[in-house]
Amino acid sequence: MSGAVVRLDRVALDVGAQKVLRGISLAIPRGGFRWLLGPSGAGKTSLLRLLHLELRPSEGRLELLGRDVGAAPRAALPQLRRRIGMVFQDFRLLPHLSAFDNVALPLRLAGRPEGQIQADVGEMLAWVGLRGRIHCHPAELSGGEQQRVAIARAVINRPDLLLADEPTGNLDDTQAQRLMLLLGELSRLGTTIVVATHNDTIVARHPAPAVRLAEGRLVNADA
Amino acid sequence: MRDEEAQRERAAARRARRLRPAWSDDLGLRRGVARKLLPFMVGAMAFLASLALAGAIAAAAFSRQWQDGPAAALTVQVPDPAAKATDAPQNRLDRVVALLSASPGIARVQALSHAQIAKLLQPWLGSDATQGLALPAVVAVRAEGAGPPLAELTAELRAAAPGTLVDSHGDWTRRIAALAHSVQALAWAMLALVTGVAAAVVTIATRAGLVQRRDAVLLVHGLGATDADIARRFAARATRLAFAGGLGGCAVALPVLAGLAALAAPLVGGIADPAAWMPSLPRALWFGMAAIPLVCAALGFATAQVTVRAWLRPLP
Structure with a gap:
């Protein structure tokens, strides 16, 4: 279990008076891939938000990228977040920015020079099939195209941990296959990946260990 | 030819190393409500501050003139x-x-x-x-x-x-001095009040901007932006808008003050020159007026920084 990128030990999460997650313990090693499965309301999105450092656990110990999140000072969290990529279910693209600028955001926050950003973002958008749509704003893109921009933004920084909430929801079969190939490649290169999905077909096609939740509790976590 | 090519390559390499310009509007703040509201409100405060400043300086000059003039004079009658x-x-x-x-x-x-x-x-x-x-x-x-x-x-x-009678004009010079000091104190109090209101206006405009751009702010926070990164973007915008407002307020106040100076010139011993494009204003007032837009900018910067950091603090 040592060297785990994600480690939860009896983690609970309360949102208001509601106990959203209870007694979650699991560990995912570097380069590990996990499906995050469970019915709606099981707590998948809440667990992803915890792993994305949008929330801190109410109980238990959460360790990400070797850092105890509960004990880490607030000022240390932005550096950790820059090493985590997230694909949101609702994309969360900034509507006033072009596809290029949306994907460039993490690199600009990391203070990368514009020359490198031009090259990396152009290449990434070409890879997700949006070479001709680089200057389009989200409102001009279809749902699938927006999802691909969101994926490009999440992986542009070569994150150590990649989280995705229903990343294939708006993609056609070919694009979904391409995404899974990309995730597989990232995983081989050492990125730890957690993908929440309801898409049984894609889970069946790409067998991998799964973390299953039900009513905020861990049902099982494959090794 | 080879030199030109090398020069072009060096220029391209320099461009490639450049960072994103500081004025880039990644958070979409230009679409915020503050664009019109903030300069107008700060401009109004700068206008009032100019008048208060002129009042304070005029009262000080008036008081000094009386100290050096009638207050220092005695009349002695010898029957x-x-x-x-x-x-x-x-x-x-x-x-x-x-x-x-x-x-x-x-x-x-x-x-x-x-x-x-x-x-x-x-x-x-x-x-x-x-x-x-x-x-x-x-x-x-x-x-x-x-x-x-x-x-x-x-x-x-x-x-x-x-x-023999000695008339020191004591009573009424004391009253005039008290009046001048009261006017001065009021003017400084008004300046302090106007500064407080301007800070409140910047706070409200910044909070409105945060609410309006909440999704964008939360997103960049999630991508790893520090509080300082986010506060800097809001503060840069508030600084520019407050400076513009301060400049506008002073520009509107200038002809008003010039008119008042022309009216007051005969009362304070000066002569209004109808040929001058602008009656002479005290040097201290010129310096004060020049400082007002800078003070507005500093106030905008500091207030926006404090407001944004306070808003972000409850986030993990």
């Missing part, structure tokens, strides 16, 4: 000036002038001639009405520093020339 003084072998006027000249705290002593006294009385008594009147002699005295010890001096003068 029966040609009669012999009671304590010396001189006439009373000469004796009074000698005593005044010897007294500490007195800069200048001047006995007015009969013609000067007649001229002073002319508006009330007519041109030759003073002929044959037993007028007292009048001595104009200019004090210096803390002035002479009035009670002792008066007693001494009366001993030499009975019935």
